[in-house]
Amino acid sequence: MDSSLRPLLILSFLATQANPVSAARIAEAVDAPRSTTFRLLRGMQTLGYVTHLPEEQAYALGIAAREIGQAFGLQAPLARYGRPVLERLVAKVGETAHLAVLHGHETLYIHEQTAPLRAPLVTAKDVRLPAHLTASGRVILAGIGNDQLRALFPPNFAFIRRTGRGPATYGELQEQLSAVRRAGFAREFGEVTEGLTSIAKPVHDRTGRVVASIAVTHAYSLAEPSAADADLQRILVGALENATRDLSRRLGWVPPGNG
Structure with missing residues (x-):
């Protein structure tokens, strides 16, 4: 074994x-x-x-193991509270959105809201993908402690690459998570599916812990002008900020300065 x-x-x-x-x-x-x-x-x-x-x-x-069990208990209210939030987000940006949690070292998708005229993605409900490759997973990983991160990705961990992109070592993952913390959101380009990119922001519970993420996925082209991409990223990040704050408040989170 x-x-x-x-x-x-x-x-x-x-x-x-x-x-x-x-x-x-x-x-x-x-x-x-x-x-x-x-x-x-x-x-x-x-x-x-x-x-x-x-x-x-x-x-x-121990407590850490019991917290994982509690996280599974959170999935039902997350999906229930998140559905209308994702519906409004998709109506605003016209792209598919998904709600995800961390399941070990994988991203577990608990709800997907497909935009009109958009094909279903691989991120359908109950699908699991390597967390280090997904924007949804990275933005949650960026919110956990170093000890827990090392437990999820031990020295002998095999970093899977679906399309030849993404972190191949623990050090590369740490660099990406540091960039996520600085930016306040995570983004991946073609690391899950060629030609698709996702942007994700974190969802907090009442204690301030990052317990989930909301992401938007859209098609991209390597020939796409950088200025246009920057404008689209700004729009999507703003819409995601509103959506994640809405869902976090539903979970009892009070934003800093609003207490």
Whole structure:
């Protein structure tokens, strides 16, 4: 078995247990040597995915793992609140928009609003794509901490490239995320589908955490004048700003200075 899957197997096993479990029992359940299991558990404990109960000499799911479960619980209200927001956004810009969340190191699309006369995209509901390639994923990744980012993209992570574009290393991903933080939005050009580009901005929950993103996708040409592209980008970013603020407020977020 691929050793990179063992942390996920540990989380899956602990999620099925009603009570804390010993490291020896975990090692048996995931079919791993005890020394390997202890090393994985220590790393997962550092990141908050498991917690150690010394009195019982046992392990249980940690806060970080429970936050992931809570994020899944957020998807239903996100889709419900986001649908009218995306409808207004598409009516304004005339391009297809989608609402997405982070699922591990993938972008999970939970709603797509297709613009009239536009073909459906690969970003339909319930589709997953590599987060490092999508504007939707990058803008969410830019809002999480370095420890969580490294947990999602460990040293042996294989950075997939669908069209020959996109970050190929963790360092390149970090550079792109730094650019996203400076700009306040993420953009990809043909990294998911040739000839299509997407722009995304983040959605916040009531605590200010980035929990989702809204993106707009449109066709582009390498021969497209840069001035025209800059004007279109400005229009789309402005429309996305209004849409993400609207959805964030529906989730209880109060913009800085409005409290």
